[in-house]
Amino acid sequence: MGINTALAWEVPTHDMMRRMDIHSAIFIKGIVGPDTALKISFPQIAFIGRSNVGKSTFINTLTQQKNLARTSNFPGRTQEINLFLINGNTHFLDLPGYGFAKVAQEQKSTFQDRIAWYLFESEYTPKWVVLIVDANIGPTPQDLEMYDELKRFRHKVLVIANKIDKIKKAKLHAHLASITDKIEDRVIPFSSEKKIGIKDVRTILFS
Ligand SMILES: Nc1nc2c(ncn2[C@@H]2O[C@H](COP(=O)(O)OP(=O)(O)O)[C@@H](O)[C@H]2O)c(=O)[nH]1
Ligand SMILES: [Mg+2]
Secondary structure, three states, X not given: OXXXXXXXXXXXXXXXXXXXXXXXXXXXXXXOOOOHHHOOOOOEEEEEEXXXXXXXXXXXXXXOOOOOOOOOOOOOOOOOEEEEEEOOOEEEEEOOOEOOOOOOHHXXXXXXXXXXXXXXXXXXXXXXXXXXXXXXXXXXXXXXXXXXXXXHOOOOEEEEEEOHHXXXXXXXXXXXXXXXXXXXXXXXXXXXXXXXXHHHHHHHHHO
């Protein structure tokens, strides 16, 4: 028995480390329905959340790119499902944001249609659905509705408590509890601003 036996399963191998590291990220295209670009059998990781929750910024932070997912201060602009290729072997899908009141009703139903199509009607089964909620605001009724639907469809869900940099330290615990109380899956505290939680998320999504 080698001296490293006890540690062997705890210490990530070089190969595991490489897998968790994001060394390439490219934008493929915006998709609006069944698409040949998605037919390839790469695992899909889908990102969903309320408009303005910081989803595009989150994807940029995770991939260490400044402008991969277009960040915008104009909520509701991302109408298509943006498809990215990560490390040449994984697809990221940036789904349209939900629940922004100022978007015209007609346009809004298109967003909701595309979310519903991909998550609840299409043939695709993402390896993970990453649901991003604003930790400062707490889970909104729509966030919880989305979470329940994801569970009903038996998706594997990772919840991100985003923008924790906005919360005063003394209140952080209570804010996080307001999320974990209602979520039966893992919740990762995250901040793109302060670069918190990146490693945790990568480890979960890529191992
Ligand atoms: N304080 C703070 N603001 C953030 C963070 N992530 C994103 N934002 C801001 O939230 C706004 C919306 O971000 P964006 O990524 O476009 O949101 P999306 O609509 O969900 O894609 C922008 O003004 C971002 O600068 C974060 O971790 N902390
Ligand atoms: Mg966006």
